[in-house]
Amino acid sequence: MLDGRRILLVISGGIAAYKSLEVIRRLRERGADVRCLLTHNATQFVTPLAVQTLSGNKVFQDTFSLTDEHEIGHITLARDCDLVVVAPATANLLAKMAHGLADDLASTALLVTDQPILVAPAMNFRMWEHPATRANLATLKGRGIHTVGPNAGPLAEGESGIGRMAEPGEIVAAIEGLLAKGPLAGIKALVTSGPTFEPIDPVRFIGNRSSGKQGHAIATALARLGADVTLITGPVRLADPSGVRTIHVETAREMLGAALGNLPADVAVCAAAVADWTVSNASKEKRKKYPGAPPPAIELAANPDILATLSEAGSARPRLVIGFAAETEKVLEHAKAKLARKGCDWIVANDVSPATGTFGGDFNSVHLISASGTEDWPRIAKADVAERLAWRIADFLKPGGAE
Incomplete structure (x- = not known):
């Protein structure tokens, strides 16, 4: 039941509005x-009279109604609710939201709200399949917006x-x-995300191309399902997920320290x-380049293994430890070897070779590997990968749950 729950329903201009x-x-x-x-x-x-009669409000x-602004105001309207629902959500309104x-009042309210948003897309199938719509939806899902539908079937245009x-x-x-x-x-969840930067000197570092999109999406999805989530992230160009405690770090050692400092946890997802490697002879001053001089020697040392450490944490070990394997060749072979070597419970393996566009992109194709076998997931939005993984975690952690 929804006794007392406050819902703001945004109805946009599509034939499906009658369903609202x-x-x-x-x-x-x-x-x-x-x-x-x-x-x-x-x-x-649909007429405002019909909507008012059914809603009782x-x-x-x-946007510029002096009476409405005096009585409630568009900002209060957008925040004085438990959930914002957009049904139908046209391609036009989704594009406004993404950008x-x-x-107008609808797009203004959606931009200013700090509450969860659920959209029910409705449009012609060619509009739905258009790359612009797909990209807009991926952007919105990456921001934590929920979706329901659309479904297949007859459309208004015949x-x-x-x-x-x-x-x-x-x-x-x-x-x-x-x-x-x-x-x-x-459930207490721990998620790591993004790259780590290992300093060569105060201005240079060794890093990688990870955007953090997948790890941040996983933290968001776990929080949506009710988990108490701590996200430990390296340097990324992403906003901190809503409803998640976020800790910012730079190096692998800092990430490990933050992870150990947030145990115990029920699940750890090392994304x-x-x-x-880290630079063992990092300079405290900027290394200078001199004409004719050879480049400075950089000495490398192994970084701590965060996934293996969490998998071997004794009594503080999470009930479920999940690692990621980003590979450019022999994806399944290397991922299965990593599962055995690290001692974790599951490995999420993906191909990050340049042709896939996974690093920095909004889509991913993964394999979920555990002791019971391998699940091959289709190429879907990273937000959808996160949601599917979150539900698999929920199934595993529930009483009597299993792989």
């Missing part, structure tokens, strides 16, 4: 307090394909799932691309 009326009815039946915001185009498909439409546009908005029952079920206590409630 049934969504409102079902939410009210479950005890939710539903406020509705209509775009200008939405009023071409005033309908909001105009941070705020040219065509058929993927693009139908999820049915009202599916949308309400997704809302209940997001607002309910998650399956990882009470960081930790540098294998």
Whole structure:
């Protein structure tokens, strides 16, 4: 049930807007307090009067309404709720959200809200499959926005394909799932992400091309399922995930220290691309280049093995330790060897050779390897990889759970 939960429903301009009326009815039946915001185009498909009658609340439409701004204000409207739902979410509105546009009340509210957002896409199948829409959706998922649908079936234009908005029952079920206590409630999770930078001198370092997108997405997905998440990240150009405690480090030794300092934990996901070596003769001053002089010798030493250390942490060892294997050749062979060598429970293996676009990209194709075998996952958005992995973790950690 949704007794007392406050939901802001944004209805945008698509033929599927008529389904939003049934969504409102079902939410009210479950005890939710539903406020509705209509775009200008939405009023071409459903009337404000019908929406107001079903919701029992005033309908909001105009950014510059002096009455609305006096009574509640668009910022309060966007924040005074437990969840923002966009149904239908047109390709246009998804594009506005992805690019941070705020040219009407709906896009302004979506930009200013600090609450979780669930979108139910609805559009022609060619619009859904367009690279721009796919990229926009990947961007939004990377920011932690939830989705439900779309489904396959007949479309308004007489065509058929993927693009139908999820049915009202599916949308309400997704809302209940997001607002309910998650399956990882009470679970403490530790996630490492990004690269590590090993200094050569105060201005130079040894590093790698990891963007941290996959590790940050995993931290977000675990938090969504109710886990208490600590994210330890190397230097990345990503915002700290919402609802996650984030610790910023630079070197492998700093990352290991932070990881050990946050034990015990129930699950550890080592998604960081930790540098294998550090510079043992790092200079405290910038190394200078002189005409005719040979380059300075750089001496390397092995970095601590964070994954192996967590796997051998004795009584403080997490119940589930997951490592990542970023390979450029013989992906499964090397990953299976790493699983045996490190002593962890699962390895998530992926091909990061330049042709795949995995490093820095929004998509990934992985293999989940454990003692019971190998699962080959299709190429999907990194946010979807994270969500699928989070649910696998939840299944494993639940009472009686197994691989």
